Amino acid sequence: MRDFSYFRASSVDEARNAVLQAGGALLAGGTTLLDLAKCGVAEPATVVDITHLSGLGEINVDASSAVIGALARMGDVADHTQIRAAFPAVAESLSLAASAQLRNMATIGGNLLQRTRCPYFRDPATFPACNKRNPGSGCPAIGGVTRNHAVLGTSDACIATYPGDLAVALVAFDAFVDLGSRKVSVDDFFLLPGDTPDRETVLGRGEMIVGIGIPASAAARNSTYLKVRDRQSYEFAAASAAVGVELEADGKTVRDIRVALGGVATKPWRARAVEQALIGKALDVETVERASGLAMEGAVSHGGNRYKIELAPRVVARAILKMAQNVGGLA
Amino acid sequence: MTRTIHLSLDINGRRHELDVEPRVTLLDALREELALTGTKKGCDQGQCGACTCHVDGKRVLSCLTLAAQVEGRQITTIEGIAAENGDLHPVQAAFIENDAFQCGYCTPGQIMSAVACIREGHAGSDEEIREYMSGNLCRCGAYNSIVAAVREAAEAVR
Ligand SMILES: Cc1cc2nc3c(=O)[nH]c(=O)nc-3n(C[C@H](O)[C@H](O)[C@H](O)COP(=O)(O)OP(=O)(O)OC[C@H]3O[C@@H](n4cnc5c(N)ncnc54)[C@H](O)[C@@H]3O)c2cc1C
Numbered sequence: 001m002r003d004f005s006y007f008r009a010s011s012v013d014e015a016r017n018a019v020l021q022a023g024g025a026l027l028a029g030g031t032t033l034l035d036l037a038k039c040g041v042a043e044p045a046t047v048v049d050i051t052h053l054s055g056l057g058e059i060n061v062d063a064s065s066a067v068i069g070a071l072a073r074m075g076d077v078a079d080h081t082q083i084r085a086a087f088p089a090v091a092e093s094l095s096l097a098a099s100a101q102l103r104n105m106a107t108i109g110g111n112l113l114q115r116t117r118c119p120y121f122r123d124p125a126t127f128p129a130c131n132k133r134n135p136g137s138g139c140p141a142i143g144g145v146t147r148n149h150a151v152l153g154t155s156d157a158c159i160a161t162y163p164g165d166l167a168v169a170l171v172a173f174d175a176f177v178d179l180g181s182r183k184v185s186v187d188d189f190f191l192l193p194g195d196t197p198d199r200e201t202v203l204g205r206g207e208m209i210v211g212i213g214i215p216a217s218a219a220a221r222n223s224t225y226l227k228v229r230d231r232q233s234y235e236f237a238a239a240s241a242a243v244g245v246e247l248e249a250d251g252k253t254v255r256d257i258r259v260a261l262g263g264v265a266t267k268p269w270r271a272r273a274v275e276q277a278l279i280g281k282a283l284d285v286e287t288v289e290r291a292s293g294l295a296m297e298g299a300v301s302h303g304g305n306r307y308k309i310e311l312a313p314r315v316v317a318r319a320i321l322k323m324a325q326n327v328g329g330l331a
Numbered sequence: 332m333t334r335t336i337h338l339s340l341d342i343n344g345r346r347h348e349l350d351v352e353p354r355v356t357l358l359d360a361l362r363e364e365l366a367l368t369g370t371k372k373g374c375d376q377g378q379c380g381a382c383t384c385h386v387d388g389k390r391v392l393s394c395l396t397l398a399a400q401v402e403g404r405q406i407t408t409i410e411g412i413a414a415e416n417g418d419l420h421p422v423q424a425a426f427i428e429n430d431a432f433q434c435g436y437c438t439p440g441q442i443m444s445a446v447a448c449i450r451e452g453h454a455g456s457d458e459e460i461r462e463y464m465s466g467n468l469c470r471c472g473a474y475n476s477i478v479a480a481v482r483e484a485a486e487a488v489r
């Protein structure tokens with residue numbers, strides 16, 4: 001790890017200013033930043049420690065929304081009674097992520113900004129080329145080992161998967177990222193790789209995430225996060241789904257349904273086609289399975305990741321059927 | 332030329348003064364600067380749990396924590412959990428009783444993780460212990476005995 005200087009910020013403005021100096025990087029839980037510094041991917045000149053700032057770690061839930069500070073720890077949000085009651089998919093996406101130790105360290109703001117686990121991206125010594133690290137240098141994953149790479153939202157420049165779980169639940173429930181001077185929906189916050197895979201979010205230089213907000217809804221209250229992976233715990237998703245369902249008063253017809261996918265796309269992926277196919281319908285196994293197939297519209301395989309195209313719709317269907325059963329609406 | 336920074340760390344109830352480069356992790360500070368070598372380095376990348384310590388009573392990975400970051404926090408390592416008189420912590424005793432290790436390399440991390448796991452209330456069943464101890468890998472595969480030790484220690488503490 002290259003050496004850097006260390007600066008402990010005592011206010012948000014101080015932190016923002018320190019980052020604006022060349023090569024400054026915010027340090028929250030450090031579980032992405034220090035990991036990538038050790039890989040030689042991140043080379044900050046100054047590390048700006050924001051963990052001693054007060055007031056950014058709060059979790060407030062009322063009837064209309066949840067507001068969570070950027071420095072709230074993953075573990076504290078996962079265990080929060082009101083989050084678990086009003087946004088079970090959000091709580092589950094966190095408790096199924098990483099390990100207990102990492103969840104005690106990692107923050108909500110840092111979590112959104114975690115980087116891809118693409119092994120080519122993470123190993124600059126062996127693979128100098130990578131369009132995310134060195135724009136225009138090429139993508140060694142294309143034509144390489146692609147078991148964990150994305151099938152949705154890819155481009156000719158990059159097929160790296162967005163690895164996080166939380167953002168998948170957030171995008172399903174129309175959450176937004178609070179940048180202090182502006183608020184951006186989580187869906188708009190993350191960018192598709194296109195020709196510029198080095199730009200992953202709309203976060204500008206010197207901007208800082210101060211928190212996130214999640215609107216309350218009946219679908220969010222009746223929701224789940226289903227994560228399928230190579231081992232039962234402490235592993236990133238091979239495919240995951242955040243699903244929420246609200247039925248009409250008849251107890252059968254879908255009024256509102258939210259579906260988002262993780263582990264298969266270059267950004268947290270809202271599957272609106274699946275939602276549209278199910279609104280106004282009764283949920284039986286066949287209808288749900290057919291609609292879930294729409295989640296893979298436009299999917300492209302690069303060989304090793306072909307299995308995801310079959311796996312992801314099954315994960316979506318299983319999650320929808322579970323939530324249908326939960327509200328007694330399984331036809 | 333390397334710039335060092337002066338740190339004052341509270342470890343196992345004692346104050347330690349040290350001068351280190353800013354990039355030095357808590358793990359390296361413990362092992363290389365303070366001769367507290369009970370905390371182990373496995374992967375050095377947050378993937379194995381061998382370096383687990385407590386910061387303000389919560390289990391964390393010392394390999395992904397900067398020493399500079401934890402000034403003013405209370406740090407506890409494996410050297411700090413036995414009683415003053417040398418009596419082992421109930422989790423340490425349960426690991427010996429259940430033969431919950433082979434080479435022993437992962438053991439300090441397992442024990443620090445288990446102490447926290449029990450305190451968090453996440454040791455209610457074998458299934459729960461396996462889930463909440465999943466951040467500690469054991470290359471020798473002593474998992475069955477580790478689960479038994481955590482279960483026994485959780486009962487002893489209760
Ligand atoms: C072994 C391992 C397994 C993991 N498994 C999973 C998993 O299964 N699922 C999952 O979702 N995640 C997983 N993770 C990723 C983990 O969740 C992230 O590393 C963590 O959430 C990042 O948060 P942090 O606070 O530690 O971020 P940091 O490392 O402190 O920061 C990450 C990035 O965000 C920037 N940053 C931090 N805070 C802010 C802010 N407030 N405003 C603007 N920029 C900011 C930093 O400068 C840095 O670039 C795993 C990580 C490891 C090491």
Ligand code: FES
Nearest residue numbers: 373374375380394
């Ligand atoms: S040495 Fe810290 S997790 Fe492996």
Ligand code: FES
Nearest residue numbers: 433435469470471
């Ligand atoms: S006892 Fe050898 S690694 Fe766990």
